[in-house]
Amino acid sequence: MAGRPLHPPVWWSATFEFDRSEELVEAARAATRRFETGTPAEPIYTRWDNPTVRAVEEAVAALENGEDALAFASGMAAISTTLLAFLRQGDHVLALSTLYGGTVELLTDVLPRWGIRVTFADPDELTPDLIRETRPQVVYVESPTNPTLRVLPLRRIAEAAHQVGALAVIDNTFATPVLQQPLMFGFDLVVHSATKALGGHHDVMGGFVVGLRHWLRPIWDMRKLLGGVMDPMVAFMVHRGLKTLALRVFHQCETALQVARFLADHPRVRQVFYPGLPSHPDHTVARAQMRAFGTMVSFAYDGDMAATQALIDRLSVFHRAASLGGVDSLVTQPVTTSHLHVDDTIRQRLGIGPNLVRLSIGIEPAETLIADLRQALEAP
Numbered sequence: 001m002a003g004r005p006l007h008p009p010v011w012w013s014a015t016f017e018f019d020r021s022e023e024l025v026e027a028a029r030a031a032t033r034r035f036e037t038g039t040p041a042e043p044i045y046t047r048w049d050n051p052t053v054r055a056v057e058e059a060v061a062a063l064e065n066g067e068d069a070l071a072f073a074s075g076m077a078a079i080s081t082t083l084l085a086f087l088r089q090g091d092h093v094l095a096l097s098t099l100y101g102g103t104v105e106l107l108t109d110v111l112p113r114w115g116i117r118v119t120f121a122d123p124d125e126l127t128p129d130l131i132r133e134t135r136p137q138v139v140y141v142e143s144p145t146n147p148t149l150r151v152l153p154l155r156r157i158a159e160a161a162h163q164v165g166a167l168a169v170i171d172n173t174f175a176t177p178v179l180q181q182p183l184m185f186g187f188d189l190v191v192h193s194a195t196k197a198l199g200g201h202h203d204v205m206g207g208f209v210v211g212l213r214h215w216l217r218p219i220w221d222m223r224k225l226l227g228g229v230m231d232p233m234v235a236f237m238v239h240r241g242l243k244t245l246a247l248r249v250f251h252q253c254e255t256a257l258q259v260a261r262f263l264a265d266h267p268r269v270r271q272v273f274y275p276g277l278p279s280h281p282d283h284t285v286a287r288a289q290m291r292a293f294g295t296m297v298s299f300a301y302d303g304d305m306a307a308t309q310a311l312i313d314r315l316s317v318f319h320r321a322a323s324l325g326g327v328d329s330l331v332t333q334p335v336t337t338s339h340l341h342v343d344d345t346i347r348q349r350l351g352i353g354p355n356l357v358r359l360s361i362g363i364e365p366a367e368t369l370i371a372d373l374r375q376a377l378e379a380p
């Protein structure tokens, strides 16, 4: 065929046939050999590999500057499969305390059942010194963090992890590879919820892990067994989303900065959390490490729990929906959503009160979003 599809089509087949059984055996050998050689392998069975899924994996690997990537049915499938591929009984994970709630549950409720010890550290405590003192097998972080958008010094964390032989893993969902490429700071593996900005349209669920092929091999083996591979149709849709990722993310960041500045000047707002504001504690780190400051903005409203819920209910452009990073702007109250099950003392320590509002900025015009926030904040 002289003309090839410009966008990878959906290869919707669970299995792939061969003319001779010898070819099938050779394809199975090549499927694992590709982690040593990097040479493409023939597809055999979609839980192993699928051409549409491989195409989006290669695209995400290129975006993150990684050697290769693996695609999953969700962000949680990517995270759990990655951790289970490396951890053994008796191992220790040092994790950031402000991780996504599902990851915290996995680390707190599931991994200890198999004798894996997990300790958590707040953004200010997760220092190179702590890593060197505790000597974990895995250091697991996110940056910027949810919902107060703290930014961690990634190069220093990765260096300290390597000094003690730990694997450095980061969830880069909030930043996206458009704003930061943690592999360039020395991280070993980057995980993503593609449900967010990579897909970008709030319509599909997916996840990725990116890194050296050497690290991806055991994760591929584990993905085959746990079965949480990305569906080819989802791969097609995420791949389409990737084509506008940079356009969307930079536009969303610009709007987020305008929204953050508007909120910072508003008398009904007590505090704004956005790394792009010079008042943010990690503004300097964010400036050095990120290409723009992200699509998420949080703020503390001048009101109690009920008043904050009423404020959120007055918004008409922002959707009251859990998720982030896509084209539609979303609003949540972290104490009733992402941090509902987090202990109150921990929430207080992390600055997550009942008056905290989290915004995910979409692609609507900044004036539209600011007008919506203004009418909600200034309603009698």
Ligand SMILES: Cc1ncc(COP(=O)(O)O)c(C=O)c1O
Pocket (backbone or CB within 6 Å): 074, 075, 076, 077, 100, 102, 142, 171, 173, 174, 192, 193, 194, 195, 196, 205, 206, 207, 323
């Ligand atoms: C930072 C982060 N990581 C991982 C996940 C989990 O992703 P998924 O919902 O695609 O499983 C989420 C979901 O909200 C998230 O916000």
